[in-house]
Every structure is written in structure tokens, then in C-alpha cells.
Amino acid sequence: MKAILLTEPGLQNLKLGQSTLADLKPGDLRIEVKATSLNPVDYKLSTHGHPSWTYPHTPGVDGAGVVLEVGPEVQGIQVGDRVFYHGDLTRAGSFAEQVLVDHRAVTVLPAEMSFEEGAALPCAGLTAYQALVRFCNLQAGQTVLVQGGAGGVGSFAVQIAHQWGARVIATASPAKHELVRSLGADEVIDYRDPEQMVEQVLQFSAGGVDIVLDTVSRASSTLGLQMVRPSGQLAFIAGRPEPEAVQQLGHPIKVHEVMLGGAHVRKDDAAIRDLSRMGEALSSMVVQGKVKVLISQHIGLPEIPEWLIKLKAGEVPFGKVVATL
Structure with missing residues (x-):
């Protein structure tokens, strides 16, 4: 089968080639990949490698496709089902025509959604x-700050918080303010002047937000x-806050990695x-028109290496890059 192969760590070592899959383990599904998306974790691990990988290795954590074969001990999924999934990073990934995935992590793709979505x-x-929902127990009426509101995670977070009935503040570059407002943000702030940004957030939130979701950096x-109220919460995905800064707050907050x-x-x-289960909840919101899946670029399998480089360089303007196979 065709696959993107990493011959050794380094984005320059990603090549289109031929690969084969291992036999199904108990609980596995063999899936014909119809579409796969590019994520920061894909370029990060392709750059540095992973201790469990042998080379050549096929990256790609996310995908959607059709079930070709089910292994022993599989429940609830049948051959022919349309599915999407977040895969195990230690295994061969979705930048290929077929992939093996643990059935427990798979969600049936609603008929109303495309493989690309x-x-x-x-x-x-x-x-x-x-x-927002599992860790921070988001509640209607709370105020949420999303740092990086136009990115892949941020664009979903703005919409989810809005649909939960929260007041949403987001940061983004000025060119993306209207996009982020269209997703449900009540206030959008330019992040390029940090001191002014903090002042504006504190003003809009009357002294501090209930939840900060940071998608940007340490x-x-x-x-x-500085923008979380006492007993509020900060969740982060791209870098743990400086320990000294947490200790110097002078009031308690919850911090979630x-x-x-x-x-x-x-x-x-x-x-x-x-x-x-989270996939079922989120895809239901997509079907109901409550959440939009923002795709900024449609590509093919051979283009994945060059677009991972562009993603790493910050050249993707918003949302996700998706490859159709």
C-alpha cells in the first residue's frame, strides 16, 4: 500500500513509499483510510522520533475511513462501517491507505459528515x-478565555464554550478576528501586546475569567x-506554565495538562x-450545526510532507489541513 514513510527522525526524511501492515491483534480494526488530517503532534514526532518506533515508520494520528476487517474481541463495529478515530501514536499511523486501530477509540462517522470532516x-x-468539558467541567454563564482562537484546537474550543452558554473571550491576530467572532467569541483580542491583552481580558471579565484554555506555548x-480568577482553572496543551509563576499567584487555581x-x-x-464517547458527542454537535469543522487546505497523500513543514512554520492560516486518499 502507499504510505508516507519516515526513514529516520527529521521532517526532511518523510517520503512517499510502499508499506505493509502487521496482522490484526485482538480488539483491532483494519481501516481503509479515506482522509487524514495533519496535527502539530505529527510534525513534532516526525522531527524528533519516538522511542517505540522502528524505521521506516508511518506517522499520522487522526483519520477517517471504512472498516475492512475486524479482529477478535471487537464489539460494536462491523465491516463496512464509516468511522473516525484518534489513534495510538506508538503504532503505524494514518498517512497510509490502510491502518490498524484499537476499536475502543473509534467513533462511527454520521452519514451527514464527510470523511474529511x-x-x-x-x-x-x-x-x-x-x-473544557471533562477537565474544567464547563458551565453555562462562566467566562472562558481561549488563547489561540483561530487554530485547530482553539477554533473548536470557542465553539464548544459558546454552545455551553459561556461568555467567550479569544485571542487572535487582527486578520482573524472576524472569523473567530463568527465561531461564537464575544470578544476577540490581539495577542501581540501582552500587557494590553491582559488589561483587556481583565476588563471584559470583571477581574478574571473562570477558565483559560491555552493552545499556544509555555x-x-x-x-x-494573570487572567484567571481565584479558584479558577487553566488548561494547557502546548507548554506547562512556569512553576514560579504558579507559586507566586497568591491564590489557588486548578491547572490541567x-x-x-x-x-x-x-x-x-x-x-x-x-x-x-467524546467523538460521538462532538460529531453530534457538527450534525446539528452547532460546531463547524474548519478545513483550511485540502491536499493529497503525496503532499503531506511539505504541508507538515508549512504547519510547523505557522503557514496554515486557520483550522485544519486534510489529505484525501
Whole structure:
């Protein structure tokens, strides 16, 4: 089968080639990949490698497709089902014509959704959902700050918070303000002047937000500490806030590190199954028109290496890059 192969760590070592899959393990599905999306974790691990990988390795954590074969001990999924999933990073991934996936992590793709929408949903959408709903227990009437509101995770987070009845503040560059407002943000702030940004957030939130979701960096999550009210919460995906800054706050907050793939790493049955349940909840919101899947670029399988480089360089203007196979 055709696949993107990483011959050794380094984005320059990603090539289109031929690969084969291992035999199905108990609980596995063999899936014909119809679409796959590109995520920061894909270029990060392709750059640095992973201790469990042997080379050549096929990256790609997210995908959507059709079930070709079911292994022993599979329940609830049948051959021919349309599905999407967030895969196990230690295994061969979705930048290929076929992939093996743990059935517990798979969600049936609603008929109203395309494979491209399904592929774009898991990593970014489930991360936003897990951070806000599972970890922070988002409630109507709360005020939420999303740092990086036009990105993959941020664009989903703005919409989820809006649909939960929260007041949403988001940061974005000025060119993306209207886009982020269209997703449900009540206030959109230019992040390029950090001091002014903090002042504006504190003004809009009457002294501090209930929840900060930072999708940007360690420096950004550290800055987010200044905007959380006492007993509020900060969730981050791109860098833990500086410990000294947390200690110097002078009031308690809850800090959550969001690592969606940790479910596979821990081999946590409940957490793996929750990937599927969160997928059901989020795809239902898409079908109902409550959440939009933002796809900024449609590509083919051979274009994945060059677009991973562009994603790393920050050249993707908003939302997700999706490859159709």
C-alpha cells in the first residue's frame, strides 16, 4: 500500500513509499483510510522520533475511513462501517491507505459528515472538548478565555464554550478576528501586546475569567495565569506554565495538562473508550450545526510532507489541513 514513510527522525526524511501492515491483534480494526488530517503532534514526532518506533515508520494520528476487517474481541463495529478515530501514536499511523486501530477509540462517522470532516475532528476537537468539558467541567454563564482562537484546537474550543452558554473571550491576530467572532467569541483580542491583552481580558471579565484554555506555548500559558480568577482553572496543551509563576499567584487555581493520547500510553480502558464517547458527542454537535469543522487546505497523500513543514512554520492560516486518499 502507499504510505508516507519516515526513514529516520527529521521532517526532511518523510517520503512517499510502499508499506505493509502487521496482522490484526485482538480488539483491532483494519481501516481503509479515506482522509487524514495533519496535527502539530505529527510534525513534532516526525522531527524528533519516538522511542517505540522502528524505521521506516508511518506517522499520522487522526483519520477517517471504512472498516475492512475486524479482529477478535471487537464489539460494536462491523465491516463496512464509516468511522473516525484518534489513534495510538506508538503504532503505524494514518498517512497510509490502510491502518490498524484499537476499536475502543473509534467513533462511527454520521452519514451527514464527510470523511474529511471526520478526519479533521479528533485531535483538535477532542482535545478542546476534553479540556473544557471533562477537565474544567464547563458551565453555562462562566467566562472562558481561549488563547489561540483561530487554530485547530482553539477554533473548536470557542465553539464548544459558546454552545455551553459561556461568555467567550479569544485571542487572535487582527486578520482573524472576524472569523473567530463568527465561531461564537464575544470578544476577540490581539495577542501581540501582552500587557494590553491582559488589561483587556481583565476588563471584559470583571477581574478574571473562570477558565483559560491555552493552545499556544509555555510563555502564553504562564501569561494566562494573570487572567484567571481565584479558584479558577487553566488548561494547557502546548507548554506547562512556569512553576514560579504558579507559586507566586497568591491564590489557588486548578491547572490541567491536556494530553489526549495519554489514554493509549497508559493503556487506560476507560480513557480509550471515552475518546469514542467524546467523538460521538462532538460529531453530534457538527450534525446539528452547532460546531463547524474548519478545513483550511485540502491536499493529497503525496503532499503531506511539505504541508507538515508549512504547519510547523505557522503557514496554515486557520483550522485544519486534510489529505484525501
